[in-house]
Amino acid sequence: MTQTMTQLDALEAQSVYILREAYRSFKDLVMLWSIGKDSTVLLWLARKAFFGHVPIPLMHIDTNFKIPAMIEYRDRFAKEWKLNMIVGQNVEALKNKQTFPDGGLDRIGCCKKLKSEALKHTLSGEWPRRVLNHQTCEYDIQENGQAFTGVIVGARADEEGSRSKERYFSPRDRQNDWDIAEQPPEMWNQFNTDFAPGTHIRIHPLLDWTELNIWQYIERENIPIIDLYFDKGDGKRYRSLGCAPCTGQVDSTAKNVSEIIAELESGRFANIAERSGRQQDAEDGGGLETLRRDGYM
Amino acid sequence: MVQLKEKEIKEKSGTVSQRELQKMNIVIIGHVDHGKSTLVGRLLADTHSLPEGKLEEVKARCAKNARPFEYAFLLDALKDEQAQGITIDSARCFFRSDKREYILIDAPGHIEFLKNMVSGAARAEAAVLLIDAHEGIQENSRRHGYLLSMLGIRQIVVAVNKMDLVDYSQDVFNKVQQEYTEFLSQIQIRAEHFIPVSARNGDLIADRQKNMDWYEGPTILQALDEFQKEAAPVDQPLRLPVQDIYKFTSQNDDRRIVAGQIETGQVHVGDEVIFYPSKKRSKVASIEAFNTPVQTESFAGQSVGVTLAEQIYIQPGEIMFRADEPAPKTSTQLKINLFWLGKEPMIFNKRYLLKLGTSRVPVWLRKINTVLDASELSTELNRRHIERHDVAECVLETLKPVAFDLTTEIAQTGRFVLIDNYQIAGGGVVLDMATDQIDLTAEHVQQRERNWRRSRITSHLRQSRIDQQSTLVIISGPAGIGKSEIAQLLEEKLFDAGKQVYYLGLQNSLLGIDSDLSNENLRDEYIRRLGETSHLFTDAGLILIATVSDLAEYELNVLKTLNQPSDTLVVGLGSKTLSAGLLDLELSSAASTEKAATRVADMLTERRYLPEYYL
Numbered sequence: 001m002t003q004t005m006t007q008l009d010a011l012e013a014q015s016v017y018i019l020r021e022a023y024r025s026f027k028d029l030v031m032l033w034s035i036g037k038d039s040t041v042l043l044w045l046a047r048k049a050f051f052g053h054v055p056i057p058l059m060h061i062d063t064n065f066k067i068p069a070m071i072e073y074r075d076r077f078a079k080e081w082k083l084n085m086i087v088g089q090n091v092e093a094l095k096n097k098q099t100f101p102d103g104g105l106d107r108i109g110c111c112k113k114l115k116s117e118a119l120k121h122t123l124s125g126e127w128p129r130r131v132l133n134h135q136t137c138e139y140d141i142q143e144n145g146q147a148f149t150g151v152i153v154g155a156r157a158d159e160e161g162s163r164s165k166e167r168y169f170s171p172r173d174r175q176n177d178w179d180i181a182e183q184p185p186e187m188w189n190q191f192n193t194d195f196a197p198g199t200h201i202r203i204h205p206l207l208d209w210t211e212l213n214i215w216q217y218i219e220r221e222n223i224p225i226i227d228l229y230f231d232k233g234d235g236k237r238y239r240s241l242g243c244a245p246c247t248g249q250v251d252s253t254a255k256n257v258s259e260i261i262a263e264l265e266s267g268r269f270a271n272i273a274e275r276s277g278r279q280q281d282a283e284d285g286g287g288l289e290t291l292r293r294d295g296y297m
Numbered sequence: 298m299v300q301l302k303e304k305e306i307k308e309k310s311g312t313v314s315q316r317e318l319q320k321m322n323i324v325i326i327g328h329v330d331h332g333k334s335t336l337v338g339r340l341l342a343d344t345h346s347l348p349e350g351k352l353e354e355v356k357a358r359c360a361k362n363a364r365p366f367e368y369a370f371l372l373d374a375l376k377d378e379q380a381q382g383i384t385i386d387s388a389r390c391f392f393r394s395d396k397r398e399y400i401l402i403d404a405p406g407h408i409e410f411l412k413n414m415v416s417g418a419a420r421a422e423a424a425v426l427l428i429d430a431h432e433g434i435q436e437n438s439r440r441h442g443y444l445l446s447m448l449g450i451r452q453i454v455v456a457v458n459k460m461d462l463v464d465y466s467q468d469v470f471n472k473v474q475q476e477y478t479e480f481l482s483q484i485q486i487r488a489e490h491f492i493p494v495s496a497r498n499g500d501l502i503a504d505r506q507k508n509m510d511w512y513e514g515p516t517i518l519q520a521l522d523e524f525q526k527e528a529a530p531v532d533q534p535l536r537l538p539v540q541d542i543y544k545f546t547s548q549n550d551d552r553r554i555v556a557g558q559i560e561t562g563q564v565h566v567g568d569e570v571i572f573y574p575s576k577k578r579s580k581v582a583s584i585e586a587f588n589t590p591v592q593t594e595s596f597a598g599q600s601v602g603v604t605l606a607e608q609i610y611i612q613p614g615e616i617m618f619r620a621d622e623p624a625p626k627t628s629t630q631l632k633i634n635l636f637w638l639g640k641e642p643m644i645f646n647k648r649y650l651l652k653l654g655t656s657r658v659p660v661w662l663r664k665i666n667t668v669l670d671a672s673e674l675s676t677e678l679n680r681r682h683i684e685r686h687d688v689a690e691c692v693l694e695t696l697k698p699v700a701f702d703l704t705t706e707i708a709q710t711g712r713f714v715l716i717d718n719y720q721i722a723g724g725g726v727v728l729d730m731a732t733d734q735i736d737l738t739a740e741h742v743q744q745r746e747r748n749w750r751r752s753r754i755t756s757h758l759r760q761s762r763i764d765q766q767s768t769l770v771i772i773s774g775p776a777g778i779g780k781s782e783i784a785q786l787l788e789e790k791l792f793d794a795g796k797q798v799y800y801l802g803l804q805n806s807l808l809g810i811d812s813d814l815s816n817e818n819l820r821d822e823y824i825r826r827l828g829e830t831s832h833l834f835t836d837a838g839l840i841l842i843a844t845v846s847d848l849a850e851y852e853l854n855v856l857k858t859l860n861q862p863s864d865t866l867v868v869g870l871g872s873k874t875l876s877a878g879l880l881d882l883e884l885s886s887a888a889s890t891e892k893a894a895t896r897v898a899d900m901l902t903e904r905r906y907l908p909e910y911y912l
Contacts, residue, residue, distance in 0.1 A: 003531045003563065003596045007320045007398075016600035017540070017558045024541045024613060051554060051602055052587045053545045082548070158391050167416065171720075184720035185412035185638055187419035187448070188712060189558070190652050194719040208400065210391060221588060 008217055012048065015205040017189060018168055019049040019152070022203045023056060025193035026150030030086070030123070033058040035070045036241040037225055038154035041214050042206055044223050047081070056152065057084040061122065063114040064094050065243035073226045078132050085132035087139060088122025090114050100245060107246055107280040114243075123148045149200040158210045159274055170202045171195055211274050212264045219257045231255050240275050248277035319397035319526055324418040326404045326445070327427030328435035332458040336427060336496040337390060337403045338368030340517065343503035346392035347371065368497070396522040404441075411437075411686055412638040415444060415724065423452035423524040425517065430469050430493070431462040434477055442477075443688065446484045447636060447726060449708050453481075454520045455488045461495040465508045490520050529597040534622035535562030536702070536710045538654030539572070539615045543602070554585050554602040555617070557655060560709035562622065563596040564603065569620035572611045573700035574627040575849035576876075578620065580606040608775060610847035612820060614656030616700040616710060625700045625710060630663075630731035631693045634704075635683065635715070639722030643683040643715075653713035653727075656699050660715070663731075664692035683723075692731045697821060698851050701727050738858045746862070756863075759838030763797045766906045767835040769860045770897065773848035774870030778886050780844040783870070786894040788842055796907060798840045801830065824852045828859025835863035840906070848875060864906075868897055 005013070022029060031046065033039045046054050060074060078085040093113040097103035100110035121127040125147045130139035155166060167183055169191040184192050195201050209217075218225050231237040236249040250269075254260040263269070325333045341347050351371065359366040390401050404417035418424065424445055428438050445453060455477060463469040474491040481488060493512050494501040500508055503518040515523065540557040544550070564570070568581045584592040585602040595601045603617075616625050637643050643662055651660035668680045669688040683689045704711035704726035715723040760767055770787070772780045781802060788800040806823070807814075810830065814822055827843060834841040845852070848867070853875065857865045869875055870893070871886025882900050884893050901907045 003529070005529060005598045010320075010598060013558060013598055013600040020540050020556055020600070048587050049556075049600070050543065050545070051550070051552070051585055053548050053550065055545065183413070183416075184722075185416040185419075185724075186721065187415055187714060187724050188709075190714040190721060190724070192719070192721055194650065194716055196719045210398075 008213065008220060011209055011213055012045065012217070014208065015042075015045045016049040018191070018203065018205040019046055021191060021193060022150060022152055022169075022205075023050070026201065028146055028148045029056050029150040029152065030059050030148040031056050031152040032119075032154070033060050033074070034154070034241070035060065035066070035074050035226060036154075037214055037218065037229060038156060038206060038209075040223060040225060041209075041217055042152065042154040043081075043083075044217075044221060045205060054081060054083055057086055057148075059086045059088060059122065059148075061115055061118045062087050062089045063118070063243050064089060065099070065114070065245055067228060067241070067244050067247075069228060070226060070241065075132075077224065079134065079137060082134065083132070086122070086142075086145075087130040087132075088118050088127060089130075090118040090121075091127075093117070110246075111280050123151065149195075150203060151200065152203045152205065154206050155204050156209050156211070156214075157207050166202075166204050166207060167192070168204055168207055169193060170204065171199055172202060212261065215257060215261045215264060219261060225257070229260065238277065239269070240277055242278050242280075246278060246280055250277060320400065321397055321423065321521075321524060321526060322400045322402060322421045323521060323524070324402040324404050324421035324424045324450075325427065326414060326418060326424055326441040327458075328429070328432075328437040328441075331427045331429040331432070331435070331438075332369075332496045333427050334369035334403055335367060336425070336456065336458065336494070336502065336517070337401050338371040339496050339499050339502045340401065341371060341390060341392055342368060343499055344392050344394065344518065346390075394518060394522050399521065411440070411444075414441065415448070415636075415638065418445060418450065419448050419724075421450055422527055423454075423521075424450050425454050425456055425521075426488075427456045427458045428473055428477060429459050430457045430466075430473060431459050433473060434480070438477070439480055440686070442481060442486065443484055444636060446486050447634065447688070447724075449704075449712070449726075451486070452524050453486060453488045454517070454524075455491045456496075456517060457491060457493045458496050460493045460500065460509065461498055465493070465495075467493075467509075467511045470512075489523065490514055492517060492520060530561040530707075530709070531563055531596045533561035533597075533707055535564050535568075535570075535617070535619045536560040536625065536654075536707060537564065537601070537603075537617040538656070538710065539611060539613050539617060540655045541613050542611065552585060552604055553608060554604055555611070556600070556602045557617070558600045559595055559597050560654070561597050561707055562619070563594055564601075564617075564619065565594040570605075570617050571620050571624065572609075572615040572617050573625050574698040574851055575611060575615055575847075576627075577609045577611055577847065577849060579609050582606045610776065614654070614658070614699075616654055625702050625707075626730055627698045627700045628730045629695045629698050629737070631695070631699075631701065631727050632666075632690070632729040632731045633693055633713070633725045633727050634688065634690055635723050635725035636688045637683045637685060637723040639685060639717045639720075641717065641722075642685065643689075643717070643723065645681070649722075650716035651693065651695055651699065651713055652716065652721075653699055653701050654710050658699050659696040660693050662691060663694045666690040666692070690728070694737065696737060697855075703727055703729060736858070738855050742858050742861055756836050756838055763838060765796050765838070765840060767838045767863050768840055768901075768906050769831040769835055769856070769863065769865045770840065770842045770868065770901070771848065771853075771856065771865065772842070772844045772868045772870055772897075773875065774846070774886070776846040778871055779890060780846075780870055782890045783893045783897070784842045784844050786890055787897050790894055790898050791840060791901075791907070794907070796840060797838060798842065799834060800842045801827075801834075803844060806830075820852075824855055825859070828856045831856065831860045831865075832863070835860060840901075850875060850879060853879060866900070866904075866906075868900075 033043055046056060090113055093099065098105055098113050100107050122129055125145040129142045129145050131142045133140045167186050170183065171192060228238045228241060231253045235251060235253055237252045237254060238247065239250045241247060252263060254263045325337055327333055342352060355370045356366045392399050402417040402421055404414040426441060428434055457470050457473050470493045492501055492514060493509050494517060496502060500506045501516045503516060505516060537557050537559050539555055543554045543556055564581060566581050566583060570581055571578050582604045584595055585604060586592060618624060645662050649660050651658050665680050667690045668677045668683060702710040711727045713725060714721045772784055774780055784800050788798050791798040810826055811823055831841050853867060866881040867879060868882045868884060869880040870884050877883060882897060884896060
């Protein structure tokens with residue numbers, strides 16, 4: 001065995017360390033799983049960190065506009081990997097059609113309702129959650145769930161501007177506000193794992209990963225990834241997954257993981273933002289900043 | 298649209314490791330307005346690393362707002378920053394040279410944001426420090442240099458920027474180079490290169506123009522490529538700070554896994570290992586991992602899990618090392634170099650939290666030797682507190698022993714942070730073990746005994762009436778070996794012989810006096826309360842019997858000290874966690890309960906704790 005670590009080894013070791021540090025420090029911890037490639041890698045890293053187990057509940061915010069294959073995929077692996085799976089939704093907004101494009105809202109307004117608000121109230125336990133029952137394989141309604149104060153998120157620094165300013169452990173105050181200038185320092189492998197009552201922490205184990213790293217790791221570990229990322233013959237694929245009405249495909253004939261890696265390495269996408277297919281970004285002049293300050297992940 | 302042919306794709310998809318480029322973190326630092334963001338923006342633009350349309354987009358936004366375009370705006374992606382024109386946090390950007398992949402960390406130069414600069418720099422392997430040729434060396438040019446040395450960053454390039462403002466003068470450049478070289482030598486740093494640049498014009502960043510023909514050294518980009526990747530410290534002694542101990546019993550997994558990231562050295566299955574500060578020993582039985590082939594060794598940098606041959610009680614925060622390699626230090630007194638970033642000054646008599654390796658221990662400031670003004674490198678004596686941005690040499694005292702190394706020996710386990718008001722408020726390195734050991738527990742007991750309100754019925758009176766000498770008997774050993782059975786039988790024997798005796802079971806303590814204890818510091822607080830409770834029982838003249846799993850040496854010291862002035866006797870049952878010299882009686886785990894209890898009773902008689910005890 002050679003005693004050198006590849007870049008992927010080093011990224012993996014660091015992310016595992018961060019996940020274990022989070023698990024050790026926070027009792028009310030949850031991990032967001034959007035079903036996309038990044039948070040699925042994150043979930044895989046949790047299995048690495050905890051030797052095949054996932055002792056942290058997973059939360060998915062279902063906007064009801066997700067591509068149906070995503071829900072099937074989620075439930076399949078939630079069962080297979082025995083995940084403590086929690087689903088949240090803004091039932092009220094959906095009922096009142098406060099949505100885009102079929103309701104009265106623009107894209108950003110819709111994101112705020114179906115994602116930011118749903119997330120906030122599902123995290124706090126104010127809104128009912130659906131929790132996977134592994135006996136019946138159905139989701140049970142859970143009222144008055146525990147409030148989660150530590151939230152693990154798969155954000156990467158290379159995605160867009162505002163994300164490059166995150167810490168591995170980022171405190172948010174009571175109002176969910178992110179005060180960029182006042183973030184406490186982090187150094188070496190020491191993070192801010194203590195926090196004042198009423199505040200909570202976002203944890204970003206994938207901050208140093210790039211889009212290419214993600215795909216290389218998926219290939220190396222043979223992680224089952226949803227096939228929406230692959231071209232199925234029409235010369236188009238998703239590069240970033242979101243809600244059906246606001247997520248566009250890119251022109252690509254990459255049919256599997258290694259073809260995606262080759263495509264990224266060819267530099268074909270080097271000058272096109274990864275989230276270019278996500279149309280809410282374009283409406284928000286400062287990148288995702290407005291949404292992120294509001295708690296968007 | 299570029300279509301990759303199947304053959305091309307095949308060629309490109311070799312094994313992952315072949316295709317991986319080396320990756321390096323570089324921090325860009327320097328005084329405010331000396332042009333860090335401009336340099337980074339320029340590097341990205343000149344190496345064609347910007348997303349398509351980004352340059353045009355920012356230029357258009359500037360035109361719309363009637364502001365001159367600057368390369369710095371490319372990075373200052375957040376609205377706040379553009380409004381203020383200064384970098385608030387360390388933004389990260391990615392780019393590639395022919396040699397490797399870089400993460401550039403653009404650290405803020407404004408003094409207000411020093412903590413953000415530290416966060417940025419602590420992640421870096423090398424640094425580019427900017428000095429404005431026009432303005433010369435400023436306060437933060439020095440302060441940042443000093444912090445680099447403390448953070449352990451040894452590879453530095455100095456960029457003398459804004460050469461266009463001084464007519465590309467070689468004299469100006471030489472003067473800055475000479476002055477700053479002198480400063481760096483005082484803090485044991487040698488810059489690899491001094492490079493004259495104009496970030497705004499892109500001169501000597503990635504390209505070479507005609508303005509500075511007198512300079513023959515590398516461009517910034519070339520200098521970055523010259524930095525050496527630091528090898529993982531596999532040749533140093535093993536240091537594995539224990540992050541956590543897992544047992545996922547509810548998932549039908551019986552492995553008890555000690556998890557952590559190896560800081561230095563290597564470990565193999567079969568290695569004899571010791572944990573500090575508890576001084577417990579065991580042997581590595583296996584190395585555990587998910588979705589990998591079976592491993593028999595692990596090395597520095599890896600996040601691992603090991604199982605042990607003997608199940609010993611250890612805690613997160615301990616350092617595991619190899620019995621055949623030099624041990625770390627363990628102490629409650631650390632002489633340190635500290636830089637303080639907290640809003641509130643660091644003061645005496647206030648409780649802080651020390652995080653060193655994976656340990657988290659309450660700590661107090663005991664002594665300030667000197668305070669250094671990092672910007673001037675002048676020292677002050679006789680200071681009573683440490684202000685924000687001060688660098689201080691001082692002495693800390695921890696509530697319980699911590700394991701560590703001196704920064705000069707093993708850097709990774711010789712550095713720490715301090716928490717004040719829930720946040721990291723300072724960081725530093727361990728210079729030495731302080732010699733004037735003060736024992737906090739002993740100090741407490743002295744004070745307790747001095748102020749104890751005694752009635753006319755003294756402990757001595759009580760003891761002579763029942764004709765016994767009050768004492769605490771601790772039975773220690775691995776969990777589940779039958780300690781409490783022995784304790785109960787011993788209690789019965791002594792009771793039947795007419796003695797005043799009480800067995801305090803762990804379960805009962807947890808149900809009552811310790812029912813509020815949870816999480817990590819449970820064990821230490823449990824030991825403290827057991828010590829104070831024992832003191833009450835022994836003060837009342839009783840013989841108290843208690844069992845503790847895998848008692849560590851420092852825990853025994855705490856119990857003994859708290860139980861003063863009465864004696865404490867330790868019985869080791871099949872235990873290897875305490876050295877034989879600390880035990881009053883050593884029993885084999887094979888001994889029957891009856892025999893074990895009898896031997897403890899005999900010892901009490903021999904030592905005259907029970908003058909008239911006969912079986």
